[in-house]
Amino acid sequence: MTHAEVLIVGAGPAGIAAATAAARTSRSVLLLDDNHAPGGQIWRTDSLAPNPRDRHRDAALTSLQQSGAQLLFNTRVCDAPAPGILTTLSGEAITHIEYDKLILATGARERLLPFPGWTLPGVSGAGGLQALTKGGFPIAGKRVVVAGTGPLLIAVAAHLAAAHANIVCVAEQATLTQMAAFASAIASSPAKIWQGIKFRAQLRGAPYHTSTWPIAALGDTHLTSVRLTDGSRTWEEPCDYLACGFHLVPNTELASLLGCTFNGDFVAVDVLQRTSIGNIYCAGEPVAIGGLDAALIQGEIAGLAATDQLQQAQALHQRHATSLQRFVTRLEAAFRLRPELLTLAHPEDIVCRCEDVRFEQLVPYTSWTAAKLQTRCGMGPCQGRICGPATQSLFGWKPTSVRAPLSPVPVSAFIQFDLRTPTAPQEIP
Amino acid sequence: MPTPDAITVAVNGQPLQVARGTTAAAAFALASAPCRLSTTGDPRSGVCGMGICFECRAIVDGVRHVRTCQLPCYDGMKLETQQ
Numbered sequence: 001m002t003h004a005e006v007l008i009v010g011a012g013p014a015g016i017a018a019a020t021a022a023a024r025t026s027r028s029v030l031l032l033d034d035n036h037a038p039g040g041q042i043w044r045t046d047s048l049a050p051n052p053r054d055r056h057r058d059a060a061l062t063s064l065q066q067s068g069a070q071l072l073f074n075t076r077v078c079d080a081p082a083p084g085i086l087t088t089l090s091g092e093a094i095t096h097i098e099y100d101k102l103i104l105a106t107g108a109r110e111r112l113l114p115f116p117g118w119t120l121p122g123v124s125g126a127g128g129l130q131a132l133t134k135g136g137f138p139i140a141g142k143r144v145v146v147a148g149t150g151p152l153l154i155a156v157a158a159h160l161a162a163a164h165a166n167i168v169c170v171a172e173q174a175t176l177t178q179m180a181a182f183a184s185a186i187a188s189s190p191a192k193i194w195q196g197i198k199f200r201a202q203l204r205g206a207p208y209h210t211s212t213w214p215i216a217a218l219g220d221t222h223l224t225s226v227r228l229t230d231g232s233r234t235w236e237e238p239c240d241y242l243a244c245g246f247h248l249v250p251n252t253e254l255a256s257l258l259g260c261t262f263n264g265d266f267v268a269v270d271v272l273q274r275t276s277i278g279n280i281y282c283a284g285e286p287v288a289i290g291g292l293d294a295a296l297i298q299g300e301i302a303g304l305a306a307t308d309q310l311q312q313a314q315a316l317h318q319r320h321a322t323s324l325q326r327f328v329t330r331l332e333a334a335f336r337l338r339p340e341l342l343t344l345a346h347p348e349d350i351v352c353r354c355e356d357v358r359f360e361q362l363v364p365y366t367s368w369t370a371a372k373l374q375t376r377c378g379m380g381p382c383q384g385r386i387c388g389p390a391t392q393s394l395f396g397w398k399p400t401s402v403r404a405p406l407s408p409v410p411v412s413a414f415i416q417f418d419l420r421t422p423t424a425p426q427e428i429p
Numbered sequence: 430m431p432t433p434d435a436i437t438v439a440v441n442g443q444p445l446q447v448a449r450g451t452t453a454a455a456a457f458a459l460a461s462a463p464c465r466l467s468t469t470g471d472p473r474s475g476v477c478g479m480g481i482c483f484e485c486r487a488i489v490d491g492v493r494h495v496r497t498c499q500l501p502c503y504d505g506m507k508l509e510t511q512q
């Protein structure tokens with residue numbers, strides 16, 4: 001069985017910073033991620049165009065390469081069968097990895113909310129369309145509406161505009177007052193701002209509407225237009241793509257499976273990024289939605305703390321904790337969902353995309369568990385990753401405890417290996 | 430003329446040239462084909478682009494339920510909309 005003194009799950013900015021800091025000691029450090037390259041969401045590699053030069057990204061990746069940390073890609077953690085052991089899936093091969101210290105840096109995903117037409121091809125998350133473009137889809141000349149909420153909208157619109165998409169408009173649901181408060185707060189912040197905001201100038205003249213949100217995506221087999229409203233006026237924008245996400249929700253399934261204590265929707269940590277379980281640390285978005293700076297600093301603190309470099313870890317915390325916390329609070333306030341967004345779905349609209357469960361089917365139930373059992377909502381392959389946060393927003397349902405495997409494991413892998421028996425002799429290297 | 434960096438895949442039986450590095454989900458989008466049909470028969474394509482939503486799952490070289498958003502195309506890859 002592979003053994004790492006420090007095992008880090010997630011090679012986004014938080015995981016990269018953690019691995020780099022931990023590998024400065026002579027410990028064995030293993031950083032793994034389900035993507036084929038490091039970078040996480042913000043530094044996702046562009047498969048065709050060379051990534052635009054980014055000082056922070058280049059510096060972080062160079063330090064990582066020089067640190068001596070081992071890297072393992074295309075590998076997803078799918079179970080935690082016993083203390084000190086994680087099960088990973090790579091293609092169809094299942095492996096166990098033993099660790100002394102574990103750092104969770106699993107990032108976040110977009111919150112997606114149901115509205116009429118949101119399942120039509122052509123409608124995706126905001127980061128979803130960005131990823132498709134980075135994956136080689138030529139967006140040049142395509143008409144794109146970017147909608148929802150959060151700094152990600154601007155980052156995505158700027159990225160797509162740079163790839164010569166025709167950005168019809170950006171529709172941000174937050175009010176101008178909220179946005180202005182946020183913008184002025186971060187302008188005066190000594191910390192590097194969330195990348196998105198500085199892209200504002202790069203939207204190439206595309207209109208940026210505040211207090212505006214989508215109420216329907218229209219089309220037959222593919223999106224043809226989006227209906228937007230500002231609460232009093234409703235209009236249609238013809239377009240080819242709708243990139244729509246409602247800020248971020250943390251990826252906390254693994255922390256939950258491991259039994260870490262939560263603070264609301266987030267993993268609870270102390271000043272050294274330690275969770276309630278002594279040898280498990282957590283950094284980046286699962287701890288708080290705080291952007292790139294928070295991810296990098298928390299990652300470094302976790303990496304230092306996990307390798308007993310406690311003084312440096314504490315010093316970093318003291319230097320940055322207040323400003324990072326202030327930023328988290330401001331993000332939360334600026335991009336709070338307006339109540340109108342929770343009434344967009346009509347009775348016949350699908351809420352659970354995996355199982356095609358409609359809004360009206362969910363209405364009779366009072367809990368996530370009851371709805372799951374009776375309607376199969378959340379029982380499909382995404383295991384409620386999309387409809388869970390949606391129903392939490394719409395109905396106030398709390399997700400129930402997470403069960404392994406965290407993502408579907410192909411039957412062939414089960415045949416090769418017994419997931420729950422870490423000492424099984426037929427381990428696949 | 431195929432460029433040196435172009436590879437050929439098949440989307441629902443139709444040959445399609447894509448640049449090396451293109452993801453299978455992008456190949457479906459290029460071919461204007463949905464990745465899958467939902468349980469009630471609606472066309473669907475990738476939503477999250479990061480391996481979480483499973484809307485991009487399709488049949489890849491005969492294997493069902495393969496997420497295509499993080500999967501780079503290779504020469505001769507056969508992609509089919511999953512029913």
Ligand SMILES: Cc1cc2nc3c(=O)[nH]c(=O)nc-3n(C[C@H](O)[C@H](O)[C@H](O)COP(=O)(O)OP(=O)(O)OC[C@H]3O[C@@H](n4cnc5c(N)ncnc54)[C@H](O)[C@@H]3O)c2cc1C
Nearest residue numbers: 010012013014034040041077106107127195284285291292
């Ligand atoms: C879709 C999306 C796009 C974004 N784009 C931008 C942008 O353009 N600009 C910007 O400023 N900010 C962007 N953000 C915000 C950005 O993610 C944060 O600001 C910050 O950088 C997060 O860093 P992180 O290391 O905490 O997480 P991430 O960067 O999300 O990294 C987490 C990594 O962990 C991996 N992972 C998760 N679970 C597992 C598992 N079980 N097994 C293996 N690997 C796993 C993920 O695949 C991912 O690579 C985006 C966020 C999202 C969700």
Ligand code: FES
Nearest residue numbers: 475478482483498
């Ligand atoms: S697009 Fe969501 S899993 Fe591939």
